[in-house]
Structures are given as structure tokens and as C-alpha cells.
Amino acid sequence: MKIAINARLILPGKMGGEATYTYMLLQQIALLDQSNEYHLLFDRPWDSNLFNFLLSNTRFYFHVLPPQTRLAPFANYWFQVSVRNFLMKNKLDIFFSPEPYTTIALPVKRIITVHDLAFITFPETTYRINSYNARVMVKLAVQSADKIISVSHHTRDDLIKHYNLQSEKISVIHHGIKHVEPDRNELSEKNVEDIFSDARPYILYVGTIEPRKNLERLILAYGKLVVSGVTHRLVLAGRKGWKVRNVYHLVKEMNLDKHIVFTDFISDAAQSYLYQHADIFVYVPLYEGFGMPVSEAMSFGLPIVTSNVSSLPEVVGESALKVDPLNVDDIYNGLYLLLNDHRLRLTLGKAAKERSKQFSWKNSALEHLKLFEKVYYGD
Known part of the structure; x- marks a missing residue:
């Protein structure tokens, strides 16, 4: 098979969940598949340092298709004109887009991945123009795709509910967990000073600073912990x-500047180091398609407080404390309970470590490869 893969999201220093998913899949596919031909499609010059593992692989080809897609109209043009022309000209068999956008009205078999439907369920947490564009383009994509990959059963159920899809069109394939060697040297001097200078233990959150992550309620709950005498950072x-802006303003308003550290972007090795040395992991978003930070924290055996909504109960099972993300007191009570119950921390940490073994990028890649074959050769 000749398979084209949308790789436009893989950018140095800017890889969110969808980009990480694409990148980890490519690493595993390169190891597992010795027969198919892959064409990676970018919207700007690709970073060779990110793709050292592919540079000597003769089955992988790199293509830059204009225009750059920072703005929605350009992204639409990229998919509907640039990508479409490339696929037709080069007679590709499958186009796999690891995000919920694809070309429309094309004889090439198309597979897309839908991570979540936040633009429908929590539109206030997404850019208005992006939300509007997603409503139009995702609807077209899920209707025209030959197969849809959902990263959780919860997202699958949302797809069926909002788009009236048949369940047979959707394959649930969970994410894996990336394992990166911890490296303190990857942290900036300021981060090391802010986090480790006074040997205070800390509660860790990993993820983008954005509305959907519910950080304002987390900070309010943490403020109550400080008032109660908890010394954790x-x-x-x-x-x-x-x-x-509201997040940083709230920290100052509550006089928590000396208690809360914002690291900004850090490398995977630096993240691993923070996971390794944290006492508790907290992740209480309003909505999540899968929740990679939670599964990563599980792999380090961390006791976790997370949301009792969307995909997160599916990911953690019974290995974490689940709280109502809309209830500040519930978040506070979950954190307070874990911080004051050593035995519970040990029990949940051990259970999280064991459950994390269910999530493997190798297994995820194998499921993707099976789906490629199923779509190409037919059921």
C-alpha cells in the first residue's frame, strides 16, 4: 500500500496531544511495518532533528505542500486543494489524517482520528473561529471518511450522538504511553530554583495552560489547601x-505566587523528571478525549486526582480518585484526602502503575496497521 499521512502538526516545541499521537505512531510504524510505503505531508519545512529515526528508512518520503496552515482558511485550502492534488497525482491508496480533517470527494480511501468534540460540548473553551470551522469541517470529514478512529469509547459515543454515525464506522484505539528517560538538566535553571531550592514536596499538573483544563478551579482548591496548612507546592x-490572563491574575489575587510554579514549555525528559519526583498528580479538566498526562502519570506510579467526566474514568479505572471538576470543594477534598492518607497514596500509586501497562504505542500502532489493511482490502 501507498499511504499518505498528515504530519503537519509535528513541530518542534509545539507538539500537543494530536502531534504527540502522530509522532509516537510514526516511530512504531517504522519499526513494525516492513512492506508499505509512507508519504508524510507537511505544510512547512520539516525539522530533520525530529525525524532522525526515519531519515535512512527508504519506505518513508517527506513532502512539503503549501500554504502554511496557522489560520483556518489556509488549513481548509491545504486539505481540499494541496493534499487532494498530491493524492491524485501520486496515486496514493490511503490518506490517514490523525486529526478530524480530511479531503472531501476523493476516490482515495480516507481514515481520520477524532480525539474529542470539545468544540461542541464546551465551545466556550475553544477559539470562536476555530470552533465554527471545526463544526463545518469535522462534520464533512466524519461523513466522507471511510473509517474513523476514536481514542476512547467516550469520544466514540459522542460521535454517534452528535453525528448520527453507525458504530461500525468507528474503531476505538487507545493511545499508548511514551517513556522518556528523566533528565533534570533539561529543566531551566529558573525551574530548578523555583521547584527544588527549598526541598518542598509538590503536586504536579502537566498540560497546556488553557480554559478547558479547568485550572482556575484547581487553583481555588489549592488555595484552600494552603489555608488548611498544606505545605506542598x-x-x-x-x-x-x-x-x-485569568489564571495568572487569580494566582496573584490569592497571594499564591510563592506556592505555584509555572514552568512554561518543557521537554519530555524534563516532564519525566517532574513526574518522577512529584508526590501527587492532579488533572481535572472539564472535558478530555483521552488524557495523555494522566496515563503518563500512571506509568510513574503516581497517586492521581482526576475528573469523573468524559474519557478519564475509562483511562484510570479504579486506580485514581475521581472528583467533580465543576466543584472546587470536591477537588480540594480529593487532594486533601490523598495528601493526608499515606496508605491510600501507596495503594493508588501501585494500582496506577499496573493499569498503565494496558496502554502501549506498539499495540496502538498494530491496531492502526490492521485498520489500514481492512480499509484497503475491504472487510
Whole structure:
């Protein structure tokens, strides 16, 4: 098979969940598949440092198709004109888009991945123009795709509910967990100073600083912990997203500047180091398609407080404390309970470590390869 893969999201220093998913799949596919031909499609010059593992692989080809797609209209043109022309000209068999956008009205078999439907369920947490564009383009994509990959059963159920799809069209394939060797040297001097200088233990959050992650309620709950006498620091590890002003203002308003650390973007090795040395992991978003940070924290055996909504109960099972993300007191009570119950922390940490073994990028890649064959050769 000749398979084209949308790789436009893989950018140095800017890889969110969808990009990480694409990148980890490519690493495994390169190891597992010795027969098919792959064409990676970018909208700008690709970073060779990110693709060292593919540069000597003769089955992988790199293509840059204009225009750059930062804005929605350009992204639409990229899919509907640039990608479509490339697929037709080069007679590709399958186009796999690891995001919920694809070309329309094309004889090439198409597979897309839908991570979540936040633009429908929580439109206030997404850019208005992006939300509007997604409503139009995702609807067209799910209707025209030959197969849809959903990263959780919860997202599959949302797809069926909002788009009236047949369940047979959707394959649920969970994410794996990336394992990166911890490296303290990957942290900036400022981060090391802010987090480790006084040997205070810390509660860790990993993820983008953005509305959907519910950080304002987390900070309010953490403020109550400080008032109650808890000495743990709160470390918020992740790059700045959008609408971050309210988050930083709240920290100052509550006089928590000396208690909360914002790391900004850090490498995977630095993240691993923070996971390795945290006491508790907290992740209480309003909505999540899968929740990679939670599964990563599980792999480090961390006791976890997470949301009792969307995909997160599916990911953690009984290995974490689940709280109502809309209830500040519930978040506070979950954190307070874990911080004050050593035996519970040990029990949940052990259970999380064991459950994390269910999530493997190798197994995920194998499921993707099976689906490629199924779509190409027919059921």
C-alpha cells in the first residue's frame, strides 16, 4: 500500500496531544511495518532533528505542500486543494489524517482520528473561529471518511450522538504511553530554583495552560489547601495556550505566587523528571478525549486526582480518585484526602502503575496497521 499521512502538526516545541499521537505512531510504524510505503505531508519545512529515526528508512518520503496552515482558511485550502492534488497525482491508496480533517470527494480511501468534540460540548473553551470551522469541517470529514478512529469509547459515543454515525464506522484505539528517560538538566535553571531550592514536596499538573483544563478551579482548591496548612507546592508544567490572563491574575489575587510554579514549555525528559519526583498528580479538566498526562502519570506510579467526566474514568479505572471538576470543594477534598492518607497514596500509586501497562504505542500502532489493511482490502 501507498499511504499518505498528515504530519503537519509535528513541530518542534509545539507538539500537543494530536502531534504527540502522530509522532509516537510514526516511530512504531517504522519499526513494525516492513512492506508499505509512507508519504508524510507537511505544510512547512520539516525539522530533520525530529525525524532522525526515519531519515535512512527508504519506505518513508517527506513532502512539503503549501500554504502554511496557522489560520483556518489556509488549513481548509491545504486539505481540499494541496493534499487532494498530491493524492491524485501520486496515486496514493490511503490518506490517514490523525486529526478530524480530511479531503472531501476523493476516490482515495480516507481514515481520520477524532480525539474529542470539545468544540461542541464546551465551545466556550475553544477559539470562536476555530470552533465554527471545526463544526463545518469535522462534520464533512466524519461523513466522507471511510473509517474513523476514536481514542476512547467516550469520544466514540459522542460521535454517534452528535453525528448520527453507525458504530461500525468507528474503531476505538487507545493511545499508548511514551517513556522518556528523566533528565533534570533539561529543566531551566529558573525551574530548578523555583521547584527544588527549598526541598518542598509538590503536586504536579502537566498540560497546556488553557480554559478547558479547568485550572482556575484547581487553583481555588489549592488555595484552600494552603489555608488548611498544606505545605506542598503546586507545579503547573506546560506551555501557555490561550485565555491565560485569568489564571495568572487569580494566582496573584490569592497571594499564591510563592506556592505555584509555572514552568512554561518543557521537554519530555524534563516532564519525566517532574513526574518522577512529584508526590501527587492532579488533572481535572472539564472535558478530555483521552488524557495523555494522566496515563503518563500512571506509568510513574503516581497517586492521581482526576475528573469523573468524559474519557478519564475509562483511562484510570479504579486506580485514581475521581472528583467533580465543576466543584472546587470536591477537588480540594480529593487532594486533601490523598495528601493526608499515606496508605491510600501507596495503594493508588501501585494500582496506577499496573493499569498503565494496558496502554502501549506498539499495540496502538498494530491496531492502526490492521485498520489500514481492512480499509484497503475491504472487510
